[in-house]
Amino acid sequence: MAQAPALHTVLGKAVAILRAFRPEDRAVPLAALVRRTGLHKATVHRLSEALVANRLLDRVDGGYRPSAGLFELGMLASPERSLLEVAMPFLQDLYERTHETVHLGVREGHDVVYVAKIGGHRQATAPSRTGGRMPLHCTAIGKALLAHADDALRRAVLTGPLERRTPHTVVAPGTLRRQLRRVTETGVAFEQEESALGLTCVAAPVLGHDDEPLAAISVAGPVGRFRPDRYATAVRAAALGLGSTLVRRDPPR
């Protein structure tokens, strides 16, 4: 993940403190924030208290944690939130048809950012989380987005290092390029334990004007019980429905 680029400024340091929190944290002691940011203890203490005063952190037993105020601020991110609102009925329909884990993701840099993850009591254990990231090349959503990305981005990903997340991650650029070509032909992308062992997934791109990839939708489940090809039609239908709704709402300028 990218680091705050301006650690010499007050704002950059404050953002670095916020980004030092991890999803699994409950309360993070001051000493841990000092260690994770590499900033001086006095600076971390002063800025953490200022973040509390500004309602972005809460002071709790054992340290600090991100506050409801930060959650609210994050939900002002209008592209993600308005996409989520329009997408929700399509995601719900897809969930009801499959009862498996449904994701909505967008591209940021060379990563997928998950805007929604919905699932029921029997959902598979997936490493994804709402607001979390995964590299494009090892997820079905990422491949769906990458297949429709512009040439420069696709080339940058294919020539960059392709991180191996599992023994099944496709790290050969030629193989990945062939898979992406197949995605544009068939309208769906697959992942077979490429981001996490035991998990398989099918995704379809949500396309806007001029086939610009706006997002992608996926259904994921455990290897064995879950057969991703059986859900290809349902995922494609959800992505097409969402795409045409987005295009109607937001006519080309």
Next chain:
Amino acid sequence: MAQAPALHTVLGKAVAILRAFRPEDRAVPLAALVRRTGLHKATVHRLSEALVANRLLDRVDGGYRPSAGLFELGMLASPERSLLEVAMPFLQDLYERTHETVHLGVREGHDVVYVAKIGGHRQATAPSRTGGRMPLHCTAIGKALLAHADDALRRAVLTGPLERRTPHTVVAPGTLRRQLRRVTETGVAFEQEESALGLTCVAAPVLGHDDEPLAAISVAGPVGRFRPDRYATAVRAAALGLGSTLVRRDPPR
């Protein structure tokens, strides 16, 4: 909504700029940010650019907008996100049983903050949104939380001004107090067009150790078609299920 309390600091000003964005905004021009914050134009320009450099804003045609980086940061808010993850299967079940708009909310100050809003194609037009706020006293979720809040908080809300959102908002403290007593007796709270005309709602509190109100779940629908009392049992079952799961996960210290 509370304002950033420290407008004399760089951090306070930067947070004020972020909070100046509204959910319906696409791109906000510099001049509008200046107007909304009351800060000097040069300050807003410098800090907006710094927020872009720190990946919290994007510079787009026509101004600035909150970025995916801000969305990610908001999703680090661990209490909200981990609550959401545990709650999702219960919310999904409730949605499938009702096919109406399902909310999950927590208390912040005298407000409800919505952590999730899920609904299908036929969902009612509700003013709620994920990450949005409503006063406690005029929503079913708020009354469910308030009925189980400690005495000091309940007294503060009941003696404070009770904002009238619609002609149906309960603004008489005595009436509201009787409604809250009924919530503790029956386990469900109702709203009849008290936050928005045309909308009715039923909610149940999610209780932790010692009946501490952790969150509340609601089902909302349009007046006429939707009969909230018919869903009372389903909402209560979802809230009880979520509460006992949260208590099991997080044993008392």
